[in-house]
Amino acid sequence: METQKKSLSIEAINPLTLFGRNDRNLVKIGRDCGVSVVARGDQILLDGPPDSIRHAEILLSSIIETIRKHPDLDENDVKAMIDQERQNPGQLTESPVDDEGIVIKTYRSSVQARTAGQLAYLRAIENHDIVFSIGPAGTGKTYLAVAAAVAALRQQEVSRIVLARPAVEAGENLGFLPGALEDKVDPYLRPLYDALQDLLEPERMVRFQSMKIVEVVPLAFMRGRTLNDAFIILDEAQNTTPAQMKMFLTRLGTRSKAVVTGDITQVDLPPEQPSGLIEVRSVLTEIEGLAFCYLTERDVVRNSLVQRIIQAYERHDNGTGVDDSSPEVAGLQSESPTDK
Numbered sequence: 001m002e003t004q005k006k007s008l009s010i011e012a013i014n015p016l017t018l019f020g021r022n023d024r025n026l027v028k029i030g031r032d033c034g035v036s037v038v039a040r041g042d043q044i045l046l047d048g049p050p051d052s053i054r055h056a057e058i059l060l061s062s063i064i065e066t067i068r069k070h071p072d073l074d075e076n077d078v079k080a081m082i083d084q085e086r087q088n089p090g091q092l093t094e095s096p097v098d099d100e101g102i103v104i105k106t107y108r109s110s111v112q113a114r115t116a117g118q119l120a121y122l123r124a125i126e127n128h129d130i131v132f133s134i135g136p137a138g139t140g141k142t143y144l145a146v147a148a149a150v151a152a153l154r155q156q157e158v159s160r161i162v163l164a165r166p167a168v169e170a171g172e173n174l175g176f177l178p179g180a181l182e183d184k185v186d187p188y189l190r191p192l193y194d195a196l197q198d199l200l201e202p203e204r205m206v207r208f209q210s211m212k213i214v215e216v217v218p219l220a221f222m223r224g225r226t227l228n229d230a231f232i233i234l235d236e237a238q239n240t241t242p243a244q245m246k247m248f249l250t251r252l253g254t255r256s257k258a259v260v261t262g263d264i265t266q267v268d269l270p271p272e273q274p275s276g277l278i279e280v281r282s283v284l285t286e287i288e289g290l291a292f293c294y295l296t297e298r299d300v301v302r303n304s305l306v307q308r309i310i311q312a313y314e315r316h317d318n319g320t321g322v323d324d325s326s327p328e329v330a331g332l333q334s335e336s337p338t339d340k
Contacts, residue, residue, distance in 0.1 A: 004053045006046040008060055013067045020075040025082060029056060032086050059085050077114060104151045106199040111147040117299035118144060124291040125259060133261045135295025136310045141261040142235050146195040149231035159229045163192045166219045166239045189216045192235060219244055228253035237262035237277040239269055245276025
């Protein structure tokens with residue numbers, strides 16, 4: 001069989017980002033493309049059939065160029081790009097976002113969209129007063145909204161941030177929780193605190209909370225308020241009732257912006273109770289000044305295993321069944337716990 005050799009330069013990138021732990025990304029590319037992939041200094045050496053070499057060269061060139069443009073990417077982002085190419089051959093773009101990507105500067109770090117869906121989401125936040133972000137876990141719905149809010153506060157576009165969440169238990173009955181009111185609601189609001197802690201220094205966060213510049217509150221505490229000059233986020237909105245959704249949306253005052261996030265596939269309300277996030281999609285179809293952004297499994301930026309889990313559940317829910325021999329399921333079965 002005819003074979004061909006090819007070399008690619010990896011200058012000006014962090015090789016560990018491309019290689020992955022124990023060279024697992026290179027091994028995956030070699031296996032998927034049917035070539036030998038070896039790192040030698042600042043070169044990647046390819047050896048295999050000409051068609052396979054061309055496939056591997058296009059994939060690696062795209063990934064290398066993406067890492068050069070977005071040095072904040074990590075090995076899991078590279079792994080996700082490899083998985084995307086395997087599932088949709090020839091559809092991997094040169095970069096997950098275009099050259100005019102939005103960079104959000106917070107107090108602790110800079111945040112940038114990592115997928116085209118996330119970029120569209122950030123642009124919607126920039127250009128609309130109310131944005132609904134609907135998508136599965138791991139797509140950055142909440143994190144990007146909190147980052148945009150912190151950036152707006154830093155640039156003095158708003159004078160405060162209000163983050164709200166419905167206090168709905170995810171399929172479990174926690175029973176009586178001891179302590180003061182803050183202690184009782186804290187478990188429901190912890191994901192919002194986690195995002196804030198990534199974007200605000202601890203001392204600044206404590207000061208902002210004590211001054212009510214940053215508030216994290218249960219949704220029920222929003223009733224009766226009018227929020228001016230504020231960036232308001234409603235997280236886990238799939239667990240709001242239609243009445244609660246209407247109440248939240250009517251809190252918006254002058255010079256304010258609201259972002260509503262949720263995953264309509266994970267509703268924890270009683271079966272007979274409709275979700276406000278699902279209903280609002282048909283209620284506000286003709287209202288100008290707001291936007292609906294739909295993120296998909298392609299926008300998942302957590303461990304790439306999350307993407308395959310979401311796809312497996314979609315196949316199950318759609319009644320299509322799961323082929324145990326498929327690459328996605330093989331990945332689910334063979335992924336080591338140490339890779340999480």
